[in-house]
Amino acid sequence: QVQLQESGPGLVKPSETLSLTCIVSGGSLNNYYWSWIRQPAERGLEWIGRVYPSGSANYNPSLKSRVTLSVDTSNNQFSLKVRSVTAADTAVYYCARVYCSDISCWFDPWGQGTLVTVSS
């Protein structure tokens, strides 16, 4: 059974870069897309982007200019970087596997989430 676990600093200063890693256990990264999703406190879910083991990535247009996703297949993990963060980037960040059928894709399973606060 695939399990995902987010890791990274819980506090980032404004204008700096937020960096998180998702470690995948119980299965390989191969043949799936992998995604990051975030949720500010008391608000809804926002999809950030997805990355394939080849390194090919798609991003939420609203975040594309500040976000980079990457994959480390040797360590079975993938990562998120968000540049020039502000308080608006404060959120719980989730990683998830992207599972696809004929025409659509969904997220399952999810990591437990990690809170990142942007503050000086």
Next chain:
Amino acid sequence: SYELTQPPSVSVSPGQTARITCSGDALLKQHAYWYQQKSGQAPVLVILNDSERPSGIPERFSGSSLGTTVTLTISGVQAEDEADYYCQSADNRGTYVFGTGTKVTVL
């Protein structure tokens, strides 16, 4: 980008039926997915491909689709069903969107 619109809240008495709608133009061509998120927890998939129930999800959860609107139905609501529910879909460019979310309160 596109949007998926849900009602902010739904209240239901135990044993009754809760219906949550999700509307958006993308739903004409793409499947919808539903997630349950209990307080302080990660979302869990409860419906996939508009109406399929993943393994381990109780039969009281069902989904349907008509035009640009999909509906999550919880029949015989139990106290443990109190949670936030989100729909999700995709466009054909490999990007995804979540609905605005609906808080289900069991009275």
